[in-house]
Amino acid sequence: MHVPGMAFDNQRSGAKGPLRRLATRVPGARSRQRARAAVARPPSDPDVGAGRTPTRPDPVLRWRDPSRAPAGAFAPCAVPNGQLRVHGIPDHTGTWDAVASFCLSYDGYAYWDDVSELATRSIRNWTRAHALPDSIDEVRACLFYEQRRWHHFGEEPNGRGAQYVWALLESLRNLVAARAVPTAPPADAAEPRCVFVTTPGPVRSFLDDDAGYLAWVSSHSGGFVVNADRTLSPNSLMLHRATCSCIGGPARPGRTRTGHYRKVCAADLESLVDWCRMDIGVDPGCCGHCHPWSPSSPG
Ligand SMILES: [Zn+2]
Incomplete structure:
Protein backbone atom coordinates (compact mmCIF):
# COMPACT_ATOMS: atom_id res chain seq x y z
CA MET A 1 0.00 0.00 0.00
CA ARG A 179 -20.24 1.93 5.46
CA ALA A 180 -24.00 2.21 5.57
CA VAL A 181 -24.97 5.86 5.40
CA PRO A 182 -26.20 7.37 8.64
CA THR A 183 -29.39 9.37 8.63
CA ALA A 184 -29.06 13.14 8.57
CA PRO A 185 -28.81 14.84 11.96
CA PRO A 186 -31.56 17.23 13.02
CA ALA A 187 -30.94 20.66 11.54
CA ASP A 188 -31.07 22.34 14.93
CA ALA A 189 -28.85 19.85 16.75
CA ALA A 190 -25.99 21.50 18.61
CA GLU A 191 -23.91 18.34 18.48
CA PRO A 192 -23.77 16.09 15.44
CA ARG A 193 -25.98 13.11 16.18
CA CYS A 194 -27.02 10.30 13.97
CA VAL A 195 -28.70 6.94 14.02
CA PHE A 196 -27.28 4.13 11.96
CA VAL A 197 -29.46 2.35 9.49
CA THR A 198 -28.78 -1.36 9.45
CA THR A 199 -29.52 -1.89 5.78
CA PRO A 200 -27.17 -0.54 3.13
CA GLY A 201 -27.86 3.11 2.57
CA PRO A 202 -28.68 4.74 -0.74
CA VAL A 203 -25.06 5.77 -1.24
CA ARG A 204 -22.61 3.19 -2.54
CA SER A 205 -18.84 3.61 -2.62
CA PHE A 206 -16.70 1.64 -5.07
CA LEU A 207 -12.94 1.29 -4.71
CA ASP A 208 -10.86 -1.29 -6.58
CA ASP A 209 -14.13 -2.72 -7.86
CA ASP A 210 -14.69 -1.84 -11.53
CA ALA A 211 -17.14 -4.70 -12.01
CA GLY A 212 -19.31 -3.56 -9.10
CA TYR A 213 -19.19 0.05 -10.22
CA LEU A 214 -20.05 -0.70 -13.85
CA ALA A 215 -22.90 -2.95 -12.76
CA TRP A 216 -24.28 -0.18 -10.57
CA VAL A 217 -24.03 2.38 -13.37
CA SER A 218 -25.75 0.11 -15.85
CA SER A 219 -28.69 -0.36 -13.51
CA HIS A 220 -28.92 3.30 -12.44
CA SER A 221 -28.73 5.26 -15.66
CA GLY A 222 -30.58 8.13 -14.02
CA GLY A 223 -28.26 8.15 -11.02
CA PHE A 224 -25.32 10.28 -9.96
CA VAL A 225 -21.65 9.63 -9.22
CA VAL A 226 -19.08 11.55 -7.24
CA ASN A 227 -15.56 10.90 -8.49
CA ALA A 228 -12.98 11.41 -5.75
CA ASP A 229 -9.42 10.43 -4.98
CA ARG A 230 -8.81 7.36 -2.86
CA THR A 231 -8.54 9.25 0.39
CA LEU A 232 -11.58 11.43 -0.32
CA SER A 233 -9.71 14.72 -0.17
CA PRO A 234 -12.42 17.40 0.01
CA ASN A 235 -11.16 19.29 -3.05
CA SER A 236 -11.12 16.12 -5.17
CA LEU A 237 -14.89 15.55 -5.20
CA MET A 238 -16.56 16.01 -8.59
CA LEU A 239 -20.24 15.31 -9.24
CA HIS A 240 -21.36 13.66 -12.48
CA ARG A 241 -24.39 12.01 -13.95
CA ALA A 242 -23.99 8.24 -14.05
CA THR A 243 -24.14 8.43 -17.83
CA CYS A 244 -21.34 11.00 -18.14
CA SER A 245 -18.70 9.92 -20.62
CA CYS A 246 -16.00 11.33 -18.29
CA ILE A 247 -16.55 8.52 -15.79
CA GLY A 248 -18.64 5.84 -17.48
CA GLY A 249 -17.93 2.74 -19.48
CA PRO A 250 -15.24 0.14 -19.03
CA ALA A 251 -11.75 1.49 -18.54
CA ARG A 252 -9.21 1.35 -21.33
CA PRO A 253 -6.84 -1.61 -21.25
CA GLY A 254 -4.41 -1.32 -18.38
CA ARG A 255 -6.49 1.35 -16.63
CA THR A 256 -9.21 1.16 -14.01
CA ARG A 257 -12.24 3.25 -13.10
CA THR A 258 -11.97 2.63 -9.38
CA GLY A 259 -8.24 2.23 -8.76
CA HIS A 260 -6.83 5.73 -8.49
CA TYR A 261 -10.27 7.24 -7.94
CA ARG A 262 -13.18 6.19 -5.84
CA LYS A 263 -16.73 6.28 -7.23
CA VAL A 264 -19.44 7.23 -4.75
CA CYS A 265 -22.87 6.60 -6.25
CA ALA A 266 -26.51 7.27 -5.47
CA ALA A 267 -29.76 7.02 -7.40
CA ASP A 268 -30.82 10.50 -6.34
CA LEU A 269 -28.87 13.73 -6.29
CA GLU A 270 -29.97 14.82 -2.83
CA SER A 271 -28.68 11.70 -1.08
CA LEU A 272 -25.31 12.03 -2.74
CA VAL A 273 -24.89 15.72 -1.99
CA ASP A 274 -26.01 15.13 1.61
CA TRP A 275 -23.37 12.45 1.91
CA CYS A 276 -20.69 14.85 0.62
CA ARG A 277 -21.75 17.48 3.13
CA MET A 278 -22.06 15.12 6.08
CA ASP A 279 -19.13 12.80 5.55
CA ILE A 280 -16.64 14.99 3.73
CA GLY A 281 -17.80 18.39 4.85
CA VAL A 282 -17.99 20.02 1.40
CA ASP A 283 -20.21 20.37 -1.63
CA PRO A 284 -18.76 18.49 -4.60
CA GLY A 285 -17.53 20.25 -7.68
CA CYS A 286 -19.83 20.07 -10.68
CA CYS A 287 -18.92 18.48 -14.00
CA GLY A 288 -19.06 20.98 -16.82
CA HIS A 289 -19.70 18.23 -19.33
CA CYS A 290 -22.82 16.50 -17.97
CA HIS A 291 -24.23 19.36 -15.82
CA PRO A 292 -25.69 17.18 -13.08
CA TRP A 293 -27.63 20.06 -11.47
CA SER A 294 -29.52 20.93 -14.62
CA PRO A 295 -33.11 19.59 -14.70
CA SER A 296 -32.57 17.26 -17.59
CA SER A 297 -29.74 15.32 -19.07
CA PRO A 298 -27.85 17.05 -21.89
CA GLY A 299 -28.42 13.85 -23.82
ZN1 LIG B 1 -19.71 14.58 -15.93
Whole structure:
Protein backbone atom coordinates (compact mmCIF):
# COMPACT_ATOMS: atom_id res chain seq x y z
CA MET A 1 0.00 0.00 0.00
CA HIS A 2 1.27 3.43 -0.82
CA VAL A 3 1.61 5.59 2.24
CA PRO A 4 2.11 9.26 1.54
CA GLY A 5 4.93 11.24 3.05
CA MET A 6 4.26 12.11 6.61
CA ALA A 7 5.07 14.91 8.93
CA PHE A 8 6.36 12.66 11.65
CA ASP A 9 8.29 10.25 9.52
CA ASN A 10 11.79 11.51 10.12
CA GLN A 11 13.50 8.68 8.24
CA ARG A 12 16.20 8.33 10.82
CA SER A 13 15.16 4.94 12.05
CA GLY A 14 15.96 1.69 10.39
CA ALA A 15 13.26 -0.69 9.31
CA LYS A 16 13.41 -2.91 12.35
CA GLY A 17 14.24 -0.31 14.99
CA PRO A 18 10.93 1.38 15.70
CA LEU A 19 8.87 -1.77 15.44
CA ARG A 20 11.17 -3.70 17.71
CA ARG A 21 11.11 -0.90 20.23
CA LEU A 22 7.36 -0.66 19.84
CA ALA A 23 6.86 -4.32 20.40
CA THR A 24 9.25 -4.80 23.25
CA ARG A 25 7.79 -1.94 25.27
CA VAL A 26 4.22 -3.12 25.21
CA PRO A 27 3.02 -2.91 28.79
CA GLY A 28 2.54 -6.30 30.40
CA ALA A 29 4.90 -9.22 30.42
CA ARG A 30 2.73 -11.57 28.36
CA SER A 31 2.13 -9.14 25.53
CA ARG A 32 5.79 -8.12 25.61
CA GLN A 33 6.85 -11.70 25.16
CA ARG A 34 4.33 -12.30 22.37
CA ALA A 35 5.21 -9.09 20.59
CA ARG A 36 8.92 -9.80 20.70
CA ALA A 37 8.26 -13.22 19.25
CA ALA A 38 6.05 -11.67 16.57
CA VAL A 39 8.74 -9.23 15.49
CA ALA A 40 11.55 -11.75 15.62
CA ARG A 41 9.65 -14.36 13.63
CA PRO A 42 10.40 -14.27 9.92
CA PRO A 43 7.60 -13.42 7.45
CA SER A 44 7.62 -16.95 6.13
CA ASP A 45 6.77 -18.44 9.51
CA PRO A 46 4.52 -21.39 8.68
CA ASP A 47 2.34 -21.07 11.78
CA VAL A 48 0.30 -18.27 10.19
CA GLY A 49 -3.20 -19.62 9.76
CA ALA A 50 -1.95 -23.16 10.18
CA GLY A 51 -4.08 -24.03 13.15
CA ARG A 52 -1.76 -22.83 15.86
CA THR A 53 -3.91 -21.88 18.83
CA PRO A 54 -3.32 -18.41 20.18
CA THR A 55 -2.27 -18.42 23.79
CA ARG A 56 -4.69 -15.59 24.49
CA PRO A 57 -8.36 -15.67 23.54
CA ASP A 58 -9.68 -13.59 20.67
CA PRO A 59 -10.33 -10.02 21.79
CA VAL A 60 -14.01 -9.28 22.31
CA LEU A 61 -15.78 -6.04 21.47
CA ARG A 62 -17.72 -5.20 24.62
CA TRP A 63 -19.29 -1.89 23.58
CA ARG A 64 -21.36 -1.97 20.40
CA ASP A 65 -23.55 1.14 20.61
CA PRO A 66 -22.53 3.39 17.67
CA SER A 67 -24.45 6.37 18.99
CA ARG A 68 -22.80 6.64 22.42
CA ALA A 69 -19.30 6.23 23.77
CA PRO A 70 -18.56 4.10 26.83
CA ALA A 71 -17.72 5.77 30.12
CA GLY A 72 -14.07 6.03 31.02
CA ALA A 73 -11.06 8.30 31.21
CA PHE A 74 -11.32 9.28 27.55
CA ALA A 75 -15.08 9.88 27.46
CA PRO A 76 -14.81 13.71 27.39
CA CYS A 77 -13.10 13.65 23.97
CA ALA A 78 -14.96 10.62 22.61
CA VAL A 79 -16.35 10.47 19.09
CA PRO A 80 -18.70 7.48 18.81
CA ASN A 81 -18.55 5.58 15.55
CA GLY A 82 -21.93 6.94 14.56
CA GLN A 83 -20.57 10.48 14.63
CA LEU A 84 -17.35 9.67 12.82
CA ARG A 85 -17.01 11.38 9.44
CA VAL A 86 -14.32 11.06 6.82
CA HIS A 87 -13.42 14.71 7.16
CA GLY A 88 -12.81 14.21 10.87
CA ILE A 89 -10.09 11.62 10.27
CA PRO A 90 -6.61 13.16 9.94
CA ASP A 91 -4.98 12.77 6.54
CA HIS A 92 -1.32 12.94 5.61
CA THR A 93 -1.28 16.71 6.04
CA GLY A 94 -2.00 16.29 9.74
CA THR A 95 0.49 16.65 12.58
CA TRP A 96 1.12 13.93 15.14
CA ASP A 97 -0.67 16.05 17.72
CA ALA A 98 -3.79 16.01 15.55
CA VAL A 99 -3.45 12.29 14.95
CA ALA A 100 -2.91 11.60 18.65
CA SER A 101 -6.00 13.58 19.60
CA PHE A 102 -8.01 11.67 17.07
CA CYS A 103 -6.69 8.32 18.33
CA LEU A 104 -7.91 9.16 21.83
CA SER A 105 -11.45 9.80 20.60
CA TYR A 106 -11.95 6.02 20.82
CA ASP A 107 -11.18 4.46 24.20
CA GLY A 108 -9.87 1.06 23.22
CA TYR A 109 -9.71 -0.06 26.83
CA ALA A 110 -13.42 0.58 27.30
CA TYR A 111 -14.55 -0.85 23.96
CA TRP A 112 -12.49 -4.05 24.02
CA ASP A 113 -11.71 -6.62 26.67
CA ASP A 114 -8.11 -7.07 25.49
CA VAL A 115 -7.02 -4.20 23.28
CA SER A 116 -3.33 -5.01 23.68
CA GLU A 117 -3.84 -8.46 22.17
CA LEU A 118 -5.87 -6.94 19.33
CA ALA A 119 -3.15 -4.38 18.63
CA THR A 120 -0.36 -6.95 18.84
CA ARG A 121 -2.07 -9.23 16.34
CA SER A 122 -2.67 -6.31 14.01
CA ILE A 123 0.98 -5.26 14.05
CA ARG A 124 1.98 -8.85 13.40
CA ASN A 125 -0.29 -9.03 10.35
CA TRP A 126 0.95 -5.67 9.13
CA THR A 127 4.58 -6.69 9.52
CA ARG A 128 4.10 -9.97 7.71
CA ALA A 129 1.61 -9.14 4.99
CA HIS A 130 0.68 -5.43 5.19
CA ALA A 131 -2.77 -6.64 6.16
CA LEU A 132 -4.96 -4.43 8.33
CA PRO A 133 -8.12 -5.09 10.35
CA ASP A 134 -11.33 -4.72 8.37
CA SER A 135 -13.73 -3.18 10.85
CA ILE A 136 -14.00 0.38 12.11
CA ASP A 137 -13.85 -0.77 15.74
CA GLU A 138 -10.68 -2.78 15.22
CA VAL A 139 -8.87 -0.04 13.31
CA ARG A 140 -9.80 2.61 15.87
CA ALA A 141 -8.70 0.30 18.70
CA CYS A 142 -5.32 -0.14 17.02
CA LEU A 143 -4.96 3.62 16.55
CA PHE A 144 -5.81 4.15 20.19
CA TYR A 145 -3.19 1.63 21.25
CA GLU A 146 -0.54 3.16 18.99
CA GLN A 147 -1.13 6.53 20.61
CA ARG A 148 -0.77 5.03 24.07
CA ARG A 149 2.41 3.21 23.06
CA TRP A 150 4.14 6.22 21.53
CA HIS A 151 3.00 8.41 24.37
CA HIS A 152 4.67 5.93 26.69
CA PHE A 153 7.90 6.23 24.68
CA GLY A 154 7.71 10.02 24.74
CA GLU A 155 8.30 10.06 20.98
CA GLU A 156 6.44 10.58 17.76
CA PRO A 157 6.09 7.51 15.54
CA ASN A 158 8.82 7.18 12.95
CA GLY A 159 9.84 4.82 10.17
CA ARG A 160 7.60 1.79 9.93
CA GLY A 161 5.73 2.78 13.06
CA ALA A 162 4.60 5.96 11.33
CA GLN A 163 3.76 4.10 8.13
CA TYR A 164 1.59 1.74 10.14
CA VAL A 165 -0.31 4.61 11.78
CA TRP A 166 -0.94 6.32 8.43
CA ALA A 167 -2.06 3.06 6.88
CA LEU A 168 -4.54 2.59 9.73
CA LEU A 169 -5.88 6.11 9.17
CA GLU A 170 -6.25 5.57 5.42
CA SER A 171 -7.99 2.26 6.05
CA LEU A 172 -10.34 3.96 8.48
CA ARG A 173 -11.23 6.62 5.91
CA ASN A 174 -12.06 3.87 3.44
CA LEU A 175 -14.16 1.95 5.95
CA VAL A 176 -16.09 5.04 7.03
CA ALA A 177 -16.68 6.06 3.42
CA ALA A 178 -17.96 2.61 2.50
CA ARG A 179 -20.24 1.93 5.46
CA ALA A 180 -24.00 2.21 5.57
CA VAL A 181 -24.97 5.86 5.40
CA PRO A 182 -26.20 7.37 8.64
CA THR A 183 -29.39 9.37 8.63
CA ALA A 184 -29.06 13.14 8.57
CA PRO A 185 -28.81 14.84 11.96
CA PRO A 186 -31.56 17.23 13.02
CA ALA A 187 -30.94 20.66 11.54
CA ASP A 188 -31.07 22.34 14.93
CA ALA A 189 -28.85 19.85 16.75
CA ALA A 190 -25.99 21.50 18.61
CA GLU A 191 -23.91 18.34 18.48
CA PRO A 192 -23.77 16.09 15.44
CA ARG A 193 -25.98 13.11 16.18
CA CYS A 194 -27.02 10.30 13.97
CA VAL A 195 -28.70 6.94 14.02
CA PHE A 196 -27.28 4.13 11.96
CA VAL A 197 -29.46 2.35 9.49
CA THR A 198 -28.78 -1.36 9.45
CA THR A 199 -29.52 -1.89 5.78
CA PRO A 200 -27.17 -0.54 3.13
CA GLY A 201 -27.86 3.11 2.57
CA PRO A 202 -28.68 4.74 -0.74
CA VAL A 203 -25.06 5.77 -1.24
CA ARG A 204 -22.61 3.19 -2.54
CA SER A 205 -18.84 3.61 -2.62
CA PHE A 206 -16.70 1.64 -5.07
CA LEU A 207 -12.94 1.29 -4.71
CA ASP A 208 -10.86 -1.29 -6.58
CA ASP A 209 -14.13 -2.72 -7.86
CA ASP A 210 -14.69 -1.84 -11.53
CA ALA A 211 -17.14 -4.70 -12.01
CA GLY A 212 -19.31 -3.56 -9.10
CA TYR A 213 -19.19 0.05 -10.22
CA LEU A 214 -20.05 -0.70 -13.85
CA ALA A 215 -22.90 -2.95 -12.76
CA TRP A 216 -24.28 -0.18 -10.57
CA VAL A 217 -24.03 2.38 -13.37
CA SER A 218 -25.75 0.11 -15.85
CA SER A 219 -28.69 -0.36 -13.51
CA HIS A 220 -28.92 3.30 -12.44
CA SER A 221 -28.73 5.26 -15.66
CA GLY A 222 -30.58 8.13 -14.02
CA GLY A 223 -28.26 8.15 -11.02
CA PHE A 224 -25.32 10.28 -9.96
CA VAL A 225 -21.65 9.63 -9.22
CA VAL A 226 -19.08 11.55 -7.24
CA ASN A 227 -15.56 10.90 -8.49
CA ALA A 228 -12.98 11.41 -5.75
CA ASP A 229 -9.42 10.43 -4.98
CA ARG A 230 -8.81 7.36 -2.86
CA THR A 231 -8.54 9.25 0.39
CA LEU A 232 -11.58 11.43 -0.32
CA SER A 233 -9.71 14.72 -0.17
CA PRO A 234 -12.42 17.40 0.01
CA ASN A 235 -11.16 19.29 -3.05
CA SER A 236 -11.12 16.12 -5.17
CA LEU A 237 -14.89 15.55 -5.20
CA MET A 238 -16.56 16.01 -8.59
CA LEU A 239 -20.24 15.31 -9.24
CA HIS A 240 -21.36 13.66 -12.48
CA ARG A 241 -24.39 12.01 -13.95
CA ALA A 242 -23.99 8.24 -14.05
CA THR A 243 -24.14 8.43 -17.83
CA CYS A 244 -21.34 11.00 -18.14
CA SER A 245 -18.70 9.92 -20.62
CA CYS A 246 -16.00 11.33 -18.29
CA ILE A 247 -16.55 8.52 -15.79
CA GLY A 248 -18.64 5.84 -17.48
CA GLY A 249 -17.93 2.74 -19.48
CA PRO A 250 -15.24 0.14 -19.03
CA ALA A 251 -11.75 1.49 -18.54
CA ARG A 252 -9.21 1.35 -21.33
CA PRO A 253 -6.84 -1.61 -21.25
CA GLY A 254 -4.41 -1.32 -18.38
CA ARG A 255 -6.49 1.35 -16.63
CA THR A 256 -9.21 1.16 -14.01
CA ARG A 257 -12.24 3.25 -13.10
CA THR A 258 -11.97 2.63 -9.38
CA GLY A 259 -8.24 2.23 -8.76
CA HIS A 260 -6.83 5.73 -8.49
CA TYR A 261 -10.27 7.24 -7.94
CA ARG A 262 -13.18 6.19 -5.84
CA LYS A 263 -16.73 6.28 -7.23
CA VAL A 264 -19.44 7.23 -4.75
CA CYS A 265 -22.87 6.60 -6.25
CA ALA A 266 -26.51 7.27 -5.47
CA ALA A 267 -29.76 7.02 -7.40
CA ASP A 268 -30.82 10.50 -6.34
CA LEU A 269 -28.87 13.73 -6.29
CA GLU A 270 -29.97 14.82 -2.83
CA SER A 271 -28.68 11.70 -1.08
CA LEU A 272 -25.31 12.03 -2.74
CA VAL A 273 -24.89 15.72 -1.99
CA ASP A 274 -26.01 15.13 1.61
CA TRP A 275 -23.37 12.45 1.91
CA CYS A 276 -20.69 14.85 0.62
CA ARG A 277 -21.75 17.48 3.13
CA MET A 278 -22.06 15.12 6.08
CA ASP A 279 -19.13 12.80 5.55
CA ILE A 280 -16.64 14.99 3.73
CA GLY A 281 -17.80 18.39 4.85
CA VAL A 282 -17.99 20.02 1.40
CA ASP A 283 -20.21 20.37 -1.63
CA PRO A 284 -18.76 18.49 -4.60
CA GLY A 285 -17.53 20.25 -7.68
CA CYS A 286 -19.83 20.07 -10.68
CA CYS A 287 -18.92 18.48 -14.00
CA GLY A 288 -19.06 20.98 -16.82
CA HIS A 289 -19.70 18.23 -19.33
CA CYS A 290 -22.82 16.50 -17.97
CA HIS A 291 -24.23 19.36 -15.82
CA PRO A 292 -25.69 17.18 -13.08
CA TRP A 293 -27.63 20.06 -11.47
CA SER A 294 -29.52 20.93 -14.62
CA PRO A 295 -33.11 19.59 -14.70
CA SER A 296 -32.57 17.26 -17.59
CA SER A 297 -29.74 15.32 -19.07
CA PRO A 298 -27.85 17.05 -21.89
CA GLY A 299 -28.42 13.85 -23.82
ZN1 LIG B 1 -19.71 14.58 -15.93
